[in-house]
Amino acid sequence: MREIDGSYGEGGGQLLRTSVALAAITGQAVHVYNVRAKRANPGLAPQHLTAVKAVAAICGAEAEGLEVKSREIKFWPGPLRGGHFDFPVGTAGSITLVLQAALPVAIACREKLRMTITGGTDVRAAPPLDYLRHVLLPLLSSMGARAKIDLLGRGYYPRGGGRVAVEVEPSPPLRPLVLDASGPLTEIRGYAHISGLPAHIVQRMTDTALAELSIFPPPIIDLAETGADEAFGPGGAIVLVAQTERTRLGASGIAQRGIRAEQLGSEAGQRLREEILSGATLDIHAADQILIYLALAGGSSCFLARSLSSHAATTSWLLEQFLPVRFDISQTDRLIRVKAEPAI
Numbered sequence: 001m002r003e004i005d006g007s008y009g010e011g012g013g014q015l016l017r018t019s020v021a022l023a024a025i026t027g028q029a030v031h032v033y034n035v036r037a038k039r040a041n042p043g044l045a046p047q048h049l050t051a052v053k054a055v056a057a058i059c060g061a062e063a064e065g066l067e068v069k070s071r072e073i074k075f076w077p078g079p080l081r082g083g084h085f086d087f088p089v090g091t092a093g094s095i096t097l098v099l100q101a102a103l104p105v106a107i108a109c110r111e112k113l114r115m116t117i118t119g120g121t122d123v124r125a126a127p128p129l130d131y132l133r134h135v136l137l138p139l140l141s142s143m144g145a146r147a148k149i150d151l152l153g154r155g156y157y158p159r160g161g162g163r164v165a166v167e168v169e170p171s172p173p174l175r176p177l178v179l180d181a182s183g184p185l186t187e188i189r190g191y192a193h194i195s196g197l198p199a200h201i202v203q204r205m206t207d208t209a210l211a212e213l214s215i216f217p218p219p220i221i222d223l224a225e226t227g228a229d230e231a232f233g234p235g236g237a238i239v240l241v242a243q244t245e246r247t248r249l250g251a252s253g254i255a256q257r258g259i260r261a262e263q264l265g266s267e268a269g270q271r272l273r274e275e276i277l278s279g280a281t282l283d284i285h286a287a288d289q290i291l292i293y294l295a296l297a298g299g300s301s302c303f304l305a306r307s308l309s310s311h312a313a314t315t316s317w318l319l320e321q322f323l324p325v326r327f328d329i330s331q332t333d334r335l336i337r338v339k340a341e342p343a344i
Contacts, residue, residue: 156235183245212269
C-alpha cells in the first residue's frame with residue numbers, strides 16, 4: 001500500500017483527490033493520512049468525501065475512513081468500469097472539484113460512462129463550471145479525450161442543488177500536449193450569468209471586464225439571467241476565454257457577498273489580459289489541472305505558464321510517486337516552462 005502524507009506541499013484537498021484518482025488508474029492501494037492538515041478545518045469535507053466515493057464507485061474500491069472530518073483514508077481499488085453513476089455532494093460543495101478526481105478516472109476507464117453530480121456549480125475556491133466546459137475540456141479534446149458536460153441547473157453557496165451530466169466515451173490513449181507557443185489571438189469569448197440578483201449586476205460585471213480587455217478585438221460575451229426553475233439560490237459568475245491559434249486561456253470570477261460586480265469583472269479581465277500578454281500557453285489554473293492528463297499521455301508534453309500555483313508543485317510531486325513520469329520545471333526570460341516526460 002502506498003503511503004501519502006496529506007500534509008505535503010500545500011496540504012489541501014487536491015492531494016487527496018489526485019491520490020485516489022491515481023490509485024484507481026494504476027490499481028495501487030493507497031493510505032492517505034494527515035488529510036487536509038494545512039487547512040483551518042482539516043479532514044474530509046462533504047465535497048472531498050463525494051470525490052473519493054465517486055472514484056471508489058467507478059473502480060469498485062473498498063475503502064476505510066470515508067466520513068466527514070476523517071483525517072485518514074485507506075483505499076483498495078478494483079478494476080475500472082463504465083456505467084451510469086449518481087454522485088450527490090449534499091451541500092454547495094463544488095461539482096468541479098469532484099470532477100477533478102473523477103474525470104481522469106472516467107477517461108482512463110475505456111468504457112462509456114455517465115455521471116450525474118449534484119452540488120455547487122459556481123462556488124468560491126473552485127473552478128466555475130463554465131471554465132471546465134470552455135477551457136479544460138477543449139484542451140483535453142485536443143489530447144484525444146471524448147468527454148462533455150451538460151448543465152442541468154446552477155447551484156450556488158450555501159444551498160447547492162446544481163446538477164450536471166457528464167458523459168465520457170471510450171477513447172484511445174491520450175496524446176501528448178505540446179504547447180511551446182500560443183500563436184496569435186483569434187477571439188475572446190465570455191460567459192456571464194446571475195440568478196436571484198438584480199439584472200444590472202451581470203451587465204456591470206461584464207462592462208468592467210470589457211474595459212480591461214479593450215486593447216484586444218471586442219470580446220463576445222453571453223449574458224444570462226437564470227430563473228428560479230434553473231438555479232438554486234442567488235449567485236453568479238463570469239468566465240472569460242481567449243482562443244489563440246494554438247491554445248485557450250481562461251480567467252474567472254465568482255459572485256460573493258460584499259464584492260462589487262465591477263470589482264469581480266475587472267479582476268477577471270485583468271487576469272485574462274495578463275495571461276494573453278505574457279505569451280503563456282496555459283493559464284495558471286489549467287497549468288494545475290492538466291498535469292495528471294499529461295502524466296497519463298504517451299510521450300513528452302510541454303507548456304508555458306505565467307506562474308505556477310502551490311497546487312501544481314504538490315501535484316507534480318504526487319504524480320511522480322505513482323507514475324513513470326518526470327516533470328522538468330524551468331524559468332525562461334518571462335515564463336515558466338513545464339515538461340512532462342516518461343521517466344527513464
